[in-house]
Amino acid sequence: MKTICSRIKAIDRALKNFLPPEDLTVSEWAAKNRVLSRENSAESGPWRNDRTPYLTEIMDSFTDYRIKKITLVASSQVGKSELELNMIGYIIDQDPGSILYIQPTIEDAKKFSRLRVAPMIRDSKTLRSKVADVKSRDSGNTMLQKTFPGGMLTMVGSNSASGLASTPAKYIIGDERDRWADSAGTEGDPWKLAEARTTTFYNAKMVDVSTPTIKNRSAIEDSYNLGTRETWRHKCPYCGEYHAIDFDNIKFDYDVVKHGRKKDFVVTTEISWACPACGCLSSEEQMRKQPAKWVAENLGALEHGHRSFWLNGFSSPWQPWKEICYAFLNAKDDPEKLKVVFNTKLGRLWELREGVEDEDTMLARREEYGTRDDGSPIDLPDGVLVLTCGVDTQDDRLEYEVVGNGHYGETWGIKKGMIMGDPHYDEVWERLDDVIDKVYKFKDPAKGLKILLTFVDSGGHKTQDVYQQCARRRGKRVFAIKGKSKSGSMAEDIPYTRPPTKVKIKTGGFAWLYTIGVNAGKREIMDAVKVQEPGAKYCHFPKESDRGYDEKYFNGLLSETEVPRTVNGRTSWKWEIIPGHERNEPLDCRNYALAAFRVIDPDLDAVERRLKNPQTDKKPKPKRKRKRQTQKNSAYDGAW
Template identity: 65%
Template sequence: MKPTTKKSTAKLNAAIAPAIRNFKPPEDLTVAEWADRHRRLSPENSAESGPWRTSRTPYLREPMEAFTDPRIRKIVMVAASQVGKSELELNIIGYIIDQDPGSILFVQPSLDDARKFSRLRIAPMIRDSKVLRAKVSDVKSKDSGNTILQKSFPGGMLTITGSNSASALASTPARYILGDERDRWAVSAGAEGDPWALAEARQATFYNAKAVEVSTPTIKGASNIESSYYLGTQERWCHQCPECGEYGEITFDRIHFEHTVAKVRGKKAYKIVGPITWCCPSCGCIVPEEKMRKQPAKWIAENPAAYDEGVRSFWLNAFSSPWTPWEKIALKFLQAKDDPQKLKVVYNTLLGELWEDRGDIADEDTMLARREDYGTNADGSPVEVPEGVLVLTCGVDTQDNRLEYEVVGHGFYGETWGIKKGYIMGKPDTDEVWQQLDDVIDHVYRFKDGKGLRISITCVDSGGHYTQEVYTRCRERKNKRVFAIKGKGGDGIPFVTPPSKVPIKDNKRITCWLYTLGVDAGKETIMSSLKVQEAGPKYCHFPIHESCGYDTYYFNGLLSERLELTQTKRGNQWHWVKIPGHNRNEALDCRNYANAGLKIIDPDMFAVERRLKNVQETPQTKPTQRRKPKPAARNYFDEW
């Protein structure tokens, strides 16, 4: 037998070392400790790239440590944007791969979201963390088991999928489930049912299964993450008051600040004046932001009994984020307060609160009381056009026995004035009805100083039983910019799209321009504007004089619809529905069509204002270009 040499011993050790390493017990670390030791933030995803420091976001320590608590089976995190909730998930994934391997099912709202998150967040984390790079092979290597949606590692596999992928949710056994942006998930994974229930069913055979559910809050009553939160410990991140020593959550209703507002080219510009402070709910003392950020903070549970059920839930807003100063939150709120859609984003992503108000507006009595006197002419007649109006448009709704119309004045930044609401009785296939509409369109509407405006564009509804008649009449009036429109409902449809030529009475040689309107988008704009309470951008003015037609019947029609949430296979979706007691919606449609007219012509309001004020414009010399002659109708269309 040959004697053992140092060289042969080294070869033997090198051969068996990899096998022995597999028997090495993992380090006794929590997720937070693992992240502090091994995680590195990638430069493309973080403004503070480099080693992870839990001390930078102390509110994430307990949610991460809860994952390694053997008594906890589920963690729920409801959080505003940019507080680190995605980093919480990434740290947990990294910990599993390195310390406690098992199969992971990571679910995003859609497959597209899954691919994007994998490329932009998971791949850089693996690349920049040494311990993960050693266990997950490069996606470019042949037969590596590492693809965009699947990443294998010793002892497990990470599967990344979308809530709309029934096959992945129903066929992948998983010890760990992580659900990101839960409130954006599909209601049903194909025809299989609730995606979260499908995912949880994959854990049935694992005694040590764990689940993590994370999301920004959305709409009260329709939020899945809200329901999950209330099944857990319901913990809030609370700071200690420096005066009384009690702990309280920093919420927007306890924030105090002063601000000024100025108008710059018709738009409001806000500025915070002085320090932003927090009012303690226990003693009422006022504490500035700088001092509160240095105060001790901790999670306080409102339902601690849920700990025995194995569910810890956390709710966090942006006031505790080290990257979001309170001034930014206050300014975002001020800038969005007059626009419900923008305000909803602020509530969800910064204030970390559920949005409750969606489509509800004032009643008829409130709107009637809001009407105003545009002034009186020397002869005692009411002023037709008040100051501020620059362009007039007209919207016409077609019914079997009448035309309903509204003339609307438009000013800077979405401010509108109701000018005239009226009816033309008679069937739309008679000359008399259209001659009366011509009277409305051709009329010169006067300011108090005698200057006048004509209607710049008229949009006529072509739906109903008189489509061909509307096409014919609009073609005859194209030189007056009278155009047929067709409303199309549905989420995501643009308010106005480029027109198409449609044949009249199946004659392809005789055509009419037809605009398709995304009426849902238009209605949402109207309802948002009706909520604005101060004259200025987006405010809606209405005249009080009876001859103008803005009576109870008009406002009953204008406020005839609201948004309601319905569940579909594509998820929770909002639809406009009639409000009981509001049988007619022609006033809403007319206003929608008139607003679309302004969108179609898209005038230069500053140039219009200069012309109205007779301000001399500096002529601009343009190079002469030879153009091919075009048909008259096409020339007219191209000019605007």
């Protein structure tokens, strides 16, 4: 009898694999079976759909037979990873099939498997019974591959051509698509490769999810526009209209608190949302209690089975509005930090605003550096701590700019000039010595600075002349540079600065040559000129006519913009001259001077102390015997 019972139980267990799936949507499955793991969630425990109501319809569209593709553009901390995990769990338990899960890199895929997939399987009873542990001898599972009855989960990086093009898959889930490689090896667009693997499945599903990045460069933006274009909208408690809560309609006041040169911010009023329809203000607490729904702009996309959703951080239960506003205030003066806030907090694309600044705007921003009581001009305003110089070499002249550098990337234009004459002749370089050797004075004429490092362009037809003249001026810290953009026709930008190399001079001897990543420098300069308030990253320019900062200078400084270039289906970005801007020497000079400052990498706090108290750092040096040196200590002996 016992033998018969045990056989019946064995048959029952086997038959369970052939039972039809429960009639559940993804959100219903998650509410019934999903457990949030303690290491990944501040709210571990059973999944609650009411905590993130905006995810419910997205999840349920996955089980709608009419929908073939789902796109989600979302800021951070809204639960988009949990959404993907719920879909994966549903597939394993309810609708088995091969899943291809794509992360930007193989390292990201391993991290996702270890930190997200493994804990989900461990903590969800129904999944634990279907997916064997990796450590099990006969499991057939690895970190990047999980088998289960009726299917397999394969996790790959977007740059892996073999992983994307090997076996058919019923489900494609792509995470952080805007961070994917442009090409999987030499095989082309990773999404197209993955999409091709679903062609044998009539009921295939594709999901792509990402935080937005840069407008007109964003793959997830393109995918969203092809779908239903749905936004999560809240009902105004006053007029009843539904609107997305966008940062442009968030209202608050704040105070600036200064700690030396650093600034902090304090939000002084309750943060409110202004309804675009009626203008009435509603608090965060009010709006979190209001009804909300997805509203589509392109219902025609349903004919192609594509739903797309866009979600920002103001709907997240884990991000108070005050936190988002504070992040914005802290980043508003730094374009790179502000870009991160736009993408990850506001859920918005960052727009490269080339051309926002023009010559007239920059001319109006110039300022008086002042004069002393005797009427003599002040060379250096307060805040300048280090001087560098960038020199552009032409066949008939040298163009230069002396730049003052201060804390937190703040800069001051000191002198822009031109030395006419063929750089082949010494007389031209002797006139450059006048610029390099000069002591530039503060308001207190007893205090001043000399140029600490000068970078001279060696490109063009005067390369050997530049090498020779720079070698003669090594003691004045004058060095040749070579500007370079990319290491290959479609490769990544090279680093802004790197250690110098020795180059031979035909007439004998050698010079030190620095290679400068000019693309990185141009991007920094263009970001900095957009900063509107003095402080971090701000660019000061003098109004005095003899300093050289006229309309022609700003025409050259703003002469280039980044434009897309596509070769063999792959897009990169290239700097090109803007029509109407004939010369770019001012931009090059500023770029070289900024690179020189980066190479110095000075301790600005120590420099500031010496300027304020010149005697502070003057200590008697103990006498020591000179040791005879038989071998060079540095590969860069004699270079800066």
